[in-house]
Amino acid sequence: MNIIVCVKQIIDPEIPAAIFKIDPNAKRAIPPDRRAFIISDYDEVAVEAAIRIKEAKGGKVTVLSLGSQSVIETIKHCLAMGADEGILLTDPLFEEEDRSLTAYALAMAIKKVGEFDLIFCGRQEGDWDAGQVSLGIAEILGIPSVNPVKKVEVKNGTILVKRIVDDGYEVIEIPCPALVTVSNELGKPRYPDMKGIMMAARKKISIWTSQDIDAEPSKLGPSAAKVKMLKLYIPVNEARCEFVEGETPEEAGANLALRLRKAKLI
Known part of the structure; x- marks a missing residue:
């Protein structure tokens, strides 16, 4: 099977809050350094799902990601897990933070990759939690999709999945080619071993621009965005403390009640 996995690089959500910064003018988060980048956790599960099918049925796993040159590290991580090929989409036209534009760029890249049987994505982004791109x-x-999924099997040229619902799961069979978004219920992704890391280090990552994937410039960039971010900021929490005293515990209690009533809290 020819499997494509779309992954995203995000700022590690476990970094200390004190070093998390944003650029209010660009409306973007500012990574403290390159070490703060990781693969989105749901996307890592998607890579695991693809590799499991490859091990069971054979085939090829291609990892596709969009972003800056730093994303190469994330793609290399996927190759170390067991993926076969990595492709990075990077272009100034891809920088707009709009899910519809990201979906368009990835779809055009998938068309350039050629024939495929299955596309895997994580159920949602690990930073914005949008879940719209897939x-x-x-x-x-123009292919069928199922979201979110906890188990994937390939049987007689069709895909059998267990889709998560509020009170359990439902079993769905879909034809190939198809797109499936997986959730963490699928299982813990494998950790790359030393052999995989060394092999990934030697592999070359293909880098494609908007021209390479025959994308229409009118469908990319700020002018094509369907969503406009008005403001991005870190909430500021302010707290004030006031001590209510009294000559006796009873008087302190009465003064507290009066203060709360004055503040219209009781």
Whole structure:
């Protein structure tokens, strides 16, 4: 099977809050350094799902990601896990933070990759929690999609999945090609071993621009964005403490009640 996995690099959500910064003008988070980048956790599970099918049925796993040159480290991580090929999409036209534009760019890149049987994505982003890109890709490519999924099997050229619902799961069978977004219920992703890390280090990552994937410039960039971010900021929490005293515990209690009533809290 030819499997494509779309992954995203994010700022590690476990970094200390004290060093998390944003650029209010650009409306973007500012990573403290390169070590703060990791693969989105749901996307790592998607890579694991793809490798499991490759091990069971054979085939090829191609990892596709969009971003800056730093994303190469994330792609290398996927190769170390067991993926076969990595492709990075990087272009100034891809920098707009709009899910519809990201879905369009990834879909055009998938068309350039060629024939495929299955596309895996994580159920949602590990930073914005949007969960829109995967469904957008399926819509653009005109293929069926299921979201979110806890188990995937390939049987007789079709995909059998367990889709998570509020009170359990439902079993769905879909034809290939298809897109499936997986959740962490699928299981813990493997940790790359030394052999995989060394092999990934030697592999070359293909780098494609908007021209390489035949994307229409009018469908990318700020002018094509369907969502406009008005403001991005870190909430500021202010707290004040006031001591209510009295000559006796009873008087202190009465003064507290009067103060709360004055503040219209009781």
